[in-house]
Amino acid sequence: MSAFIPTLKTGRAHPHPEPLSGSAFSAVELMPGDRTVVMLDQRLLPRQERYENFQRPEQVADAISTMKVRGAPAIGISAAYGLVLAAVVCDGPRDAFLEVMATTDGMLRRTRPTAVNLAWALDRMHRTVVRIAAEAPRDRVTALAAEARAIHVEDKLACKKMGELGAASVRDGSTILTHCNAGALATGGYGTALGVIRAARDAGKKIRVLSAETRPLLQGARLTAWELHKDGIDVQTITDSMVGSFMARGLIDQVIVGADRVARNGDVANKIGTYGVACLAQVHGIPFDVAAPWSTVDLACPDGASIPIEERGEREVSHVTIGEFEVQVMPDAVRAHNPAFDVTPARLIRALYTELGTASPLDAASLSRLTPPPRAT
């Protein structure tokens, strides 16, 4: 059976290198030959599963800005692949190469400000850029592709490790609420919050997931429900406004979410609405946990107030847009706000699951006890 599910509309299909199951699925790939990045356009899910092939870094930058690909680790991995594409078209000497890579780095770095994984991945790739700048063009591409793929594979392994750690906290028979999408679509594969859920299921625990729809872009309804349903995990979607009532009625046993940046004091930036869920969980005595790879921890950022919060366009709020389908839900004359993230203070978080271990309570001391991996390059 083809790994590619027919779409409602003919999209340029690229046979995905892995089966379309949620756990094995990844949202972005650098194809063999290092000249093509294949990306699933997540804006079209769940109605269309359409892949796009990119040969230029500008296309990758646009895909990150427009959220064809989204999720903190996934945009870091995509940016790393974008740098590889820049190297493919640059056959100049060392200085010209360094200039092209610096320009490309700046273009990719400006796409989205909140998820620290983007800057982390570009900083890591820059160390390879400097190391190989004087090598032959083909060798430069090979070295950068290897580094970018290492970032991708390491993230997927980190998701598996944090999934195992977090799964130990999941009680058999429980109902878990998650917000936005912190799954395979948001990472190198397997997912962070959804990695915990997958690992709990794989450990034989009977769980049900409630995915909060997550206005305005509906990552919870469109992406998390899609992923978990594909994996045969019991998932139902609720609106963001239902969370309090479900908690008050004892219908939620645990909350697990992803993160876009963890500050040194343990404050966490995540999709808008997360802070409200954490407050409600506190009121109702429900454990609120975060799963994120160490590449999301920013020890240079002292606290949540220092985390840049991305402001996106009003149209994402005033209209509901899925591919070519768009419906206006607000009067023309009324303005809309659209901060894409908010900050949950450390005091509302029970635990942070990372591939290096669990930080709890989530504070500077607990984070400092997790030993970061030796620098890769």
Ligand SMILES: CSC[C@H]1O[C@H](OP(=O)(O)O)[C@H](O)[C@@H]1O
């Ligand atoms: C595994 S990180 C996922 C993280 O990123 C999402 O934001 P966006 O969809 O805007 O990229 C959301 O905050 C998720 O928790």
